[in-house]
Amino acid sequence: MATPPLRSLFRRALQSVVVGPLALSACGPDVIQYTAPTCDGSMLSLAGIEAPVIPDVMQLRRVVGARSSEPAQSPVSTVGEVCKTATNKPTCEAAFTALAPTTGFASACLQLCVDFHVATTRGDEVKALTTFDELKGLFGTIDTTQEAALLAFAQGYSIACGQVDQGGVKKTGSSFEVIGTKGIACGPGTAVTRFYLNVTPDGEVTEKRKEVIKVGDPNCAIGRRPPGLETDGAVDCDEAVGRFFAEAAHLEAASVPAFERLFEELRELGAPVALCDGALLAAVEEIDHTRRTALLARRFGAEPRVPGVEARPLRTRFELALDNAVEGCVRESFGALVAHHQAAHASDEEVREVMVAIAEDETRHAELSWATHEWLWSGLDDGERAAVRAAQRDAVTVLRQQLAAPVSPTVNTVAGLPLPHEALALFDAVATDLWS
Numbered sequence: 001m002a003t004p005p006l007r008s009l010f011r012r013a014l015q016s017v018v019v020g021p022l023a024l025s026a027c028g029p030d031v032i033q034y035t036a037p038t039c040d041g042s043m044l045s046l047a048g049i050e051a052p053v054i055p056d057v058m059q060l061r062r063v064v065g066a067r068s069s070e071p072a073q074s075p076v077s078t079v080g081e082v083c084k085t086a087t088n089k090p091t092c093e094a095a096f097t098a099l100a101p102t103t104g105f106a107s108a109c110l111q112l113c114v115d116f117h118v119a120t121t122r123g124d125e126v127k128a129l130t131t132f133d134e135l136k137g138l139f140g141t142i143d144t145t146q147e148a149a150l151l152a153f154a155q156g157y158s159i160a161c162g163q164v165d166q167g168g169v170k171k172t173g174s175s176f177e178v179i180g181t182k183g184i185a186c187g188p189g190t191a192v193t194r195f196y197l198n199v200t201p202d203g204e205v206t207e208k209r210k211e212v213i214k215v216g217d218p219n220c221a222i223g224r225r226p227p228g229l230e231t232d233g234a235v236d237c238d239e240a241v242g243r244f245f246a247e248a249a250h251l252e253a254a255s256v257p258a259f260e261r262l263f264e265e266l267r268e269l270g271a272p273v274a275l276c277d278g279a280l281l282a283a284v285e286e287i288d289h290t291r292r293t294a295l296l297a298r299r300f301g302a303e304p305r306v307p308g309v310e311a312r313p314l315r316t317r318f319e320l321a322l323d324n325a326v327e328g329c330v331r332e333s334f335g336a337l338v339a340h341h342q343a344a345h346a347s348d349e350e351v352r353e354v355m356v357a358i359a360e361d362e363t364r365h366a367e368l369s370w371a372t373h374e375w376l377w378s379g380l381d382d383g384e385r386a387a388v389r390a391a392q393r394d395a396v397t398v399l400r401q402q403l404a405a406p407v408s409p410t411v412n413t414v415a416g417l418p419l420p421h422e423a424l425a426l427f428d429a430v431a432t433d434l435w436s
Contacts (some may be wrong), residue, residue, distance in 0.1 A: 034168030048146030241303030328369025346416030
């Protein structure tokens with residue numbers, strides 16, 4: 001797993017940004033004949049399943065932090081009786097309780113990873129269905145609206161309970177149509193997208209069309225954050241450019257202890273000296289970035305907030321690999337590309353000069369992330385590697401959704417921040433080479 005040639009990829013991506021604007025639908029959905037699926041509380045229920053072979057029990061479980069050292073598992077829907085036909089019921093019940101898979105379907109990672117699986121018993125057999133295909137195998141032919149909704153959920157679409165416009169389903173001929181959503185509306189650059197899906201009797205889920213229905217609140221903090229960051233960078237300022245650089249300065253300042261902590265973790269794990277030195281250099285460079293972006297924020301009328309970062313214990317190799325694959329190889333890498341776009345397109349001369357320096361440094365930081373990824377990868381087992389791949393795929397999906405949110409025209413012009421269609425073009429230009 002060699003470090004990708006970021007600089008050549010960035011040059012190609014920046015040259016490719018010649019696309020039309022992204023169209024956002026303002027029309028409401030047609031929900032005639034759609035019905036809400038059955039739910040247990042706020043989650044889909046397993047009631048309404050017409051499986052070829054019905055287990056003694058089917059239990060949908062949510063696992064928070066499944067890829068961490070301390071996952072928290074809880075049932076959200078149960079149909080049937082645990083170990084009803086087992087020959088040794090206590091042994092069967094103990095095995096059912098002890099089921100703890102490390103992966104699952106409907107996976108999503110923001111600050112923590114959340115997975116789902118279905119636990120079953122039939123006779124003395126105790127199983128955890130952790131993949132879309134395993135769930136589809138349990139259902140057999142998809143012949144109920146509940147099965148169609150559950151398969152869409154297993155593919156990563158959110159099915160809102162009691163909201164037909166964001167969680168409806170109807171039968172059309174032998175197939176089903178499902179309305180679901182993806183994304184979040186929290187923080188600048190985030191958005192919720194509604195999808196209209198088709199689910200065939202053999203369980204194939206395809207997207208018919210989609211539309212952005214809600215963009216993120218810029219004062220809601222989420223995204224590229226060092227572990228333990230307790231503050232967001234939102235400030236009161238009439239100038240959009242001032243707010244933008246105040247939030248940038250806040251994150252740059254928070255990155256200083258993040259890189260210092262990375263240095264300590266790499267040293268503790270016995271990483272090569274070059275990686276440790278790279279982390280220390282990055283911390284020093286982030287101090288300079290903080291100073292530069294804070295000066296720009298003040299010039300445009302905003303005062304950056306001082307970040308508060310909670311002290312936390314050093315992470316394991318696996319925990320560091322998960323975080324680095326998401327925050328470094330996805331978010332920091334794309335952030336470096338955006339910085340190059342700003343350096344080339346900002347109309348303000350001082351902003352361009354600042355972004356030229358920051359873009360160069362951030363590209364080295366992204367290269368450090370990939371080199372760290374390569375070294376950490378060599379010490380992971382197959383299960384841990386699969387979890388890291390899944391976390392990175394989830395992060396790529398979330399990042400692309402976030403790029404659809406509107407950008408202030410002033411920030412686009414003065415600071416060179418790409419408009420949504422430009423950001424998506426940049427993303428698409430590097431996605432295959434970086435994250436496939």
